[in-house]
Amino acid sequence: MIFYIPQDTTALALGSEAVARALQTAGIEPVRNGSRGLFWLEPLLEVTTDQGRIAFGPVAAKDIPSIIDALASDPASHVLYQGEVAEIPYLKSQQRLTYARAGLGDPVCLDNYKSLNGFKGLKKALQMTAQQIVDQVKDSGLRGRGGAAFPAGIKWQTVHDAGKDGCQKYIVCNADEGDSGTFADRLVMEADPYQLIEGMIIAGLAVGADQGYIYLRSEYPLAHKLLNIAIDRAVQANFLGENIQGCGKTFHLEVRLGAGAYICGEETSLLESLEGKRGMVRAKPPLPAIEGLFGMPTVVNNVLTLAAISTILAEGAATYQNFGMGRSRGTLAIQLAGNIKCGGLIELAFGVTLREVVEDYGQGTYSGRPIRAIQVGGPLGAFLPESQWDTPMDYEAFAAIKAMIGHGGIVVFDDTADMAAQARFAMEFCVVESCGKCTPCRIGSVRGVEVIDRIVANENRDNNLILLHELCDTMEFGSLCAMGGMTPYPVRSALAHFPQDFLLQEAAGASLQDTAGASLQDTAGAASQETAAQGEN
């Protein structure tokens, strides 16, 4: 019997360390695997038995003696028994490509990685020309998972073609994952770090870059530790460094820690930070693909984008692109968070509706109360009322309702949520996190907080409402990046769909809903400003 008890941040936060110690006390040395992302079941103890790999969860240290007893007689008799892991419906119904390995074994064990198809993609890439790799990525239809959804293959082609022969190029992994409700990048780094490393090596081969950086947020100390262990071992096994696997190619990889700044997730701000400067957003053009890190052609991709590369190369572009709908190909890492009963990571082909995710997987709220609002896509995403929950998760379908998928994070609020307070928070977050480069964002957000305060206090309400809408317009159209440009989205959606929280009378509420809804229609059409900006790529 092999016992597995996860060591990812959430499992640890729920007490998996104490469970591991209890197992040791009982004379059992558990494997510390990564989580499968079924966080509502963490700490999830898995045991290989004659009946297959079975699970118990959520387990506390005090449950260990009774579980050991049950294992000796009838495991299914234990109250925490969850059956065979792979058969748990939450997991079984998923379409796991990126997370296929997550939770299976020790995440930093290279042999474990190799035994689970690891480096299969790299081996194929080593047989190919750079252009052939880029073509595979193009054919897969993969779009950047960091939020802007720009086609990865086109970005790679630009970097491939940029600069003179032999000029320095870089691969930068955006592991800043600052959005609330997101943890998919973290799970890749903590549960399957070699997959990211493999994707980055392939990216280096494809565009001719021999240096990579993972820009990791400092809020993720465990991911930092595990990535560094994985990189060290990959260097020792000659998957990184000079003459990789005897192929003559070189790729060095280093993790750099951010220092607590949301805006450093924006790619140009990230590059400034990597260069050792304040994380101030750069104007585009020039695009990072042409003039990126230290002025050189640079691929900047999200963790999930780079992680998907290993699958695409291993299984072929066609396999990957068979998943999904419309122009959204492959799978989406949906992160279910907030006030939700069964929160966790759900990997599915694009196209599942928000309601299916929240009701079928999430099983409703944690508090047991009705759901009131759902915010998708992080702090710059709109608050969606029930009438919009049947929208399929697809970049275009979300853009059509003036919302965004972003990094795939879903935050659920129950009916006690005060949406005026949430709108105020959106502005406040922008105050704290603005890089300060442009006035609409830096000052506008401060004014936004004040105006919302006045509306809620019923001070000169009508004029202040007009002011708030104008302020939102100014921020949306006058800001250099999506931080200032999209902060109005959560604000406007809260006003439009939850007017009563701004102490607007029913009647007044209805008419405001009309006007606010209308202005939302007019302005939010540029759903992802960044998509537009990146479109020049």
Next chain:
Amino acid sequence: MGKAELCSDSARLRPLAGCSIDDTPNITTGVVELGISQNEQQSISDLVGQYKALPGALLPLLHAIQKQIGHVPDAAVPIIANGLNLSRAEVHGVISFYHDFKTTPVGRHTVQICRAEACQSMGSRALEAHAKQTLGIDYGETTTDGSVTLEPVYCLGNCACSPSVRINDDVFARVDAQRFDELVSGLSAEEGVAK
């Protein structure tokens, strides 16, 4: 909130955490240079030497200094500027931009409460209020016994089991007022080890 001064209006209203006018280092009188020990000065110089060849060295260097000393003292600025061939203003600008870098000593333990949306949906606003009240301090401040510095944080990636609290490098899930008190009472009781 190192970056607050960017938002000019709010910055002026915000008190400088943890230091009164009297103990604010005064550059003109040279108090700054005396503000750190010979040893600390030496270790900063050593770290500068260690990092200066690294491309984009400043952030890793600042992290290293903060790890060693607990904060980035003002006296480090000229040493860093000199070593990396930057102006003092540039170095100061970077330190003040990022929330992580502290210019004054912090408590033996850093307690961060997540303020982001998923945690809010599970009651982190009430938790924040409770924490400030029981500790008797606001964000950016340190308890009088020097055990705990309280900080806000915007997401710890533990959003499926919020509200989340980070204490040093450990994250805790589903923290309510009672759990918070248990976690924190452990910290002040224990004889602190420097971070």
